[in-house]
Amino acid sequence: MFAGNVLASIDLSGMLNISGDANVNNVSISYDATAGAYVASGVNTTITGGTSAVNANTLAARAGGTVFNGGININLGGGNDVAVISGNSANTAANLVGGLAIDTGIGNDSVTIDNITVGGDITLIGGVGNDRLTLTNATAGGNVSVSGGAGNDTIVVSSLNASGTAGVSIDAGADDDSISVNNATAVAGAVTINAGVGHDQVTAASVNATGALTINASTSAKKDDDRFSLDTATAASLLVNVFGKGRQTVTVSNTTVGSATAAGSATISVLGSGRANVSLSNLNVNASSTAAGSVVVNLGND
Numbered sequence: 001m002f003a004g005n006v007l008a009s010i011d012l013s014g015m016l017n018i019s020g021d022a023n024v025n026n027v028s029i030s031y032d033a034t035a036g037a038y039v040a041s042g043v044n045t046t047i048t049g050g051t052s053a054v055n056a057n058t059l060a061a062r063a064g065g066t067v068f069n070g071g072i073n074i075n076l077g078g079g080n081d082v083a084v085i086s087g088n089s090a091n092t093a094a095n096l097v098g099g100l101a102i103d104t105g106i107g108n109d110s111v112t113i114d115n116i117t118v119g120g121d122i123t124l125i126g127g128v129g130n131d132r133l134t135l136t137n138a139t140a141g142g143n144v145s146v147s148g149g150a151g152n153d154t155i156v157v158s159s160l161n162a163s164g165t166a167g168v169s170i171d172a173g174a175d176d177d178s179i180s181v182n183n184a185t186a187v188a189g190a191v192t193i194n195a196g197v198g199h200d201q202v203t204a205a206s207v208n209a210t211g212a213l214t215i216n217a218s219t220s221a222k223k224d225d226d227r228f229s230l231d232t233a234t235a236a237s238l239l240v241n242v243f244g245k246g247r248q249t250v251t252v253s254n255t256t257v258g259s260a261t262a263a264g265s266a267t268i269s270v271l272g273s274g275r276a277n278v279s280l281s282n283l284n285v286n287a288s289s290t291a292a293g294s295v296v297v298n299l300g301n302d
Contacts, residue, residue, distance in 0.1 A: 004079065005046045010059040014070025015098060022078040029072065030086040031094040038068060071098020071120060080107045087116035089137060095119070099142060103127065113138060121145070121164065126153060135160060143189065148172040160184040167211060172196050182206055190214065191235070202228045209235040218243040230255060238266040249277045258286035264293045271300035
């Protein structure tokens with residue numbers, strides 16, 4: 001029995017639009033090398049009322065085009081939805097000229113994006129609910145934004161490269177969240193990680209930003225214990241802001257900020273009525289020819 005139905009179409013701009021309903025939608029969009037096209041299929045979900053997979057090139061022909069290589073826009077609406085997007089970075093024919101945007105709406109949703117190359121932005125919105133958002137092996141000509149919204153979210157980002165001037169933004173929203181970022185690079189912008197209010201764990205490793213690297217978090221009214229770990233990173237500056245009522249553990253290691261032409265600065269602030277455990281090792285702050293680098297640690301806890 002099919003739980004939901006999604007509508008698939010390509011507009012005149014070349015955008016593949018996937019629109020879900022209020023039921024549970026489970027949809028997969030993957031690049032089929034044999035067909036030479038992206039193909040949309042559903043699991044217990046119909047595609048435009050049918051049970052067969054839909055070839056994006058067929059939709060493009062109906063819209064007056066030839067082959068599809070534009071962008072993908074997915075809006076799944078309410079329900080506990082699942083979306084899997086798989087490209088083929090080794091095959092340039094699978095590269096999208098436009099961007100990739102996914103909004104799962106309200107519900108406990110799961111989104112997996114893997115092996116994708118886009119010319120524009122990647123935007124992933126989990127909305128309200130306990131969401132699992134995974135973005136791996138992705139290259140964006142623009143910026144990357146991942147937002148979990150309210151709920152106990154798990155966000156995994158790995159092997160990401162973004163060339164936009166805004167860079168990479170990850171925001172888990174309120175409640176108890178887990179964020180893992182590994183091997184992420186903002187070629188021309190910043191990397192910002194917001195854990196939001198709640199009992200949170202943030203692990204970041206091999207993060208490189210041309211601009212600032214910022215990590216923000218705040219606990220709720222209860223005494224939550226939060227953990228934040230940053231290992232092996234480079235950025236123009238580092239800013240860690242944590243406010244909590246429980247035990248806050250912040251670890252920064254093997255990190256370099258600034259350069260020979262622009263002095264770096266590192267500020268770690270752990271404030272609130274709880275206890276702070278801050279560990280800094282191999283934190284290198286570069287001075288320029290005209291200015292000294294700076295390191296500031298603010299501990300306002302009991």
